[in-house]
Amino acid sequence: MLELTRRAPGRVFNMAVPLVDRHVKEGRGSRPALRTDASTISYADLQALINRAGNALRTAGVAPEQRVAILLPDGPEFVAMFIGAMKMGAVPVPINTAARQAELRFMLDDSRARALVVHAGLMDAVAGSVPTVLVVGGEDASFAAALQSASPVLDAFPTGVDEPCYWLYSSGTTGSPKGVVHLHGDMLACVTPYAEQVVRIEPEDSTFSVARLFFSYGLVNSLFLPLLAGASSVLTQERPDVAHTLEVVRRFRPSLFFSVPTSYAQLCAAMAEMSSERPFASVRLAISAGEPLPAPLYARWRALTGVEVLDGLGSTEAGYIFCSNLPGQVRPGSSGVLIGEHAARIVDEAGQDARDGESGELWVRAASTALFYWNQRERSKQTFCGEWLRTGDRYVRDRDGYFWYQGRNDDVFKVSGQWVSPLEIETCLLSHPDVLECAVVGASDAAGLMKPRAFVIRRPGASVEAVELQALVKAHLQPHKYPRWVEFVDQLPKTASGKVQRFRLRALEAAPPGGASSSERR
Template sequence: MEKRWLAHYPPEIPHTLEYPAKTLPDSLRETAEQFGDGVAIDFLGKTITFRELWKRVQAFARSLQALGVKKGDRVAIMLPNCPQAVISYYGALLAGGIVVQTNPLYTEHELEYQLNDSGASVLVTLDLLYPKAEALRGKTPVKHWVVTRMQDYLPTVKKWLYPLVQRKQKMPSVQIEENDAVHWFRSLVGQNEGAPLPVAIDPQEDIALLQYTGGTTGRPKAAMLTHRNLIANTLMCAHWVYKCEKGKETVLGVLPFFHVYGMTTIMNLSVMMASKMVLLPRFDVKQTLKTIERTRPTMFPGAPTMYIALLNDPDLPKYDLSSINVCISGSAPLPVEVQEQFERATGGKLIEGYGLTEASPVTHGNFVWDGERVKGSIGVPWPDTEAKIISLETGEEVPPGEIGELVVRGPQVMKGYWNQPEETAQVLRDGWLYTGDIGYMDERGYFYIVDRKKDIIIASGYNIYPREVEEALYQHPKVQEAAVIGVPDPYRGETVKAFVVFKAGETCSEQELDAFMRARLAAYKVPRLYEFRSELPKTAVGKILRRTLVEEEKKKLDKSSERSVK
């Protein structure tokens, strides 16, 4: 396999790296020793230094051990971005546990499945989320619930005002009594001073994280990511942004840490580079703009929908975003129009990267500074990462320009899926990770994603890639967001349907959109159906959920069939 992309690497980025045999907590300890007085976390104005963070991580690890947590035990964390999320993550790992990241938006049913599948014995969560967890008592392996309050790490004035905010926003008042099974987070961090009992961890083999992702059978499955997987990917990221200086950067942490993208590119990277993490518990446009102006972040990893929302806020010109030097966009395709507009608004660089949960998650990226950036491309493989495009029919590598499935391998690729050997065998073959994404590599070694294999629309025998249609829609000046899916068609087999959200105060007819699209796409790719909406379904990181739209269309079709039968 010819690694054409290596010819484009700037001299500052090595083709291969050295990966120290250390754990994620080792990374935090080293930073605390070298940059102890540096600010590790800024949470709505409350700051914590690296020395303080390491002290609290050690105390939490020791407390977990006192609760019976041993090497390999699973500790579930169901928290938004807040200091407690960082302390719990590194504390669980330092105690020898395996972290299970859990989405706070999960329903009881989803939470029950994940806790049972992972076998988690401890759950760390917010007081507002505790009733959901408590309802599952006796239905999961959880023996200990660790509960924290959002105000526990707020600045003094905001801590006093928090009860008023709760009443104004009509947040439920939750009464929780501490007992042998329910523990307050502040108590655990405030006791058991000193280092926890040492645990022998093999970074190469021992699992650090069970990160859940969608399954081919519809059941979520957990990628087993080792300490080395995560350390390797974080080191790759640090080398990719080589102009960022250790101990001098400020990173905006609005991507959720319970998603592997935010975990690696914000939390783990900030710890490794001794950067200040500015944490926001959720993405809110106005709060994000105010936070950027207050804290002056230099790095802003995000998702396309976040950048789109900021660009379309009418008050954007009132805020100074010039501190932002680099943004890495992931989790979904980055429309070229959005990239160009955001770079004009900030003066910084916005590059598109690519990855997946099973790869910790990043495998590709465009160059930020000295290397060439290719618009519409996911860039080139990161150091020590190999990639190729294989034929969907034969499985053999195809020549440049030909479309096939992207497969990758490297030190960031997972060990496999937790307790799912059949699913593992489907995606891991001879060390290669089969991504399920359809794309191609050009003559120079730059890669492009056309779409997900399962999202391809086949209309009248033609393959239509939703991403290409969405890119054309995003070029329309009135379109804010767009998603394209295939829906059943009695004549074509499938036909193209577009869901569109317009910018505030804008509207457009189907006829106008049709004329716009026909000027940019072959006739068979142009949507035959449009649906205008005020918003589109998204994941916690802002990725538009095409599958939710597909399921909605299927339900409509089923109901229509029932009526016709009657």
């Protein structure tokens, strides 16, 4: 493992330097940095591409501190523009390529982006939104022309360690997107502990992430983590559904695989139909984040692949994963233990620190915590409390320091005067072999009392009914926790990052229809 640092070496610091320039300077320029269907790009070639991108922005009139919106699929163009903007002192702002037109325009207007780098296929949704536009692909191809005429030499702008480095718009589970502002010194503080303590990444490692680069999770998986460590990243423009994910893993044979629980469930369903093939034979560790990985899904994946999944907890506001299971020390169903210098509090309803075993809101102290939400003072004040970040997640910490997710603050509910965690019921339902995915919310019965309501996706060809699932929960959990209604659905509403939007499930109907215990929804 290369020697990494958790702190910037001084007040003047540009994050682009340790990502690429360091490796070229120390003689690793010929090593692979990016691997794609089209080619393998070395660190030296990537440095030249980054420098051309930064110089192209300067030529287009972009000045330090101005925002550069990036609306691109994963690929070398994204990486070059993200690091190139950072290196010349501007602030890259990746934007979700699956966002609706109204959301795209909101983010472009809210960020006041001076330039936009956009794929030709997405131009119609953002035409006329930004002063300077560079187009990747298509007949225009202005991005390629700008790079070709730009110099491959660029000195890093002397940004301060506490100056804005990049923004990300947090998807969240409700409300409008929030512009999360991170600083140049942030990523060393959160990526280095993860690199050293969790995945122990080496230059010979290769990462592949199902989460895309415009997500905080994907941005670290495919850019900050591998490049900081001198490793390589597999990038694919196509959104990785099950078939494409398996194709990429077979072809590129990554050693570190990053995904989310929904994807792991789908991959398990696909692999269960295979004979003896082990497509993940090259993977030494799998990583899950974005939402909790249920223990039954962990067991299913481990049985099919033999590979540990290290479930962890992070957030866009904290920069990356700050709490994780460790190799050889996994406790299925938990989010693991704190890593690095991160600290945490479990805060109860009275604002006091809860004891181990008691539930409360998780507050985190991290050197990588974002500065604030852009243009959202009230939401910033509610979330960033001095040195503490309020996550909005309810957790229990056990006596060994492992954290166990209970739900979002607005997800948990009381039944018969007792708190109920949706995740506990969902984990029980997922232990049934016919259940592919599920989500639980609180719903009012005919008397106006709150009871659990489950939405279930059956596995293909399965015919499990509500009464069987209700009996399963009654047999394994306290009686008041069984779902009074089970509704079978084809899909669950989710954010672009794969988080279940329980507020949409709660809003489907004010109360379940007629008190029925089972129904079908298409």
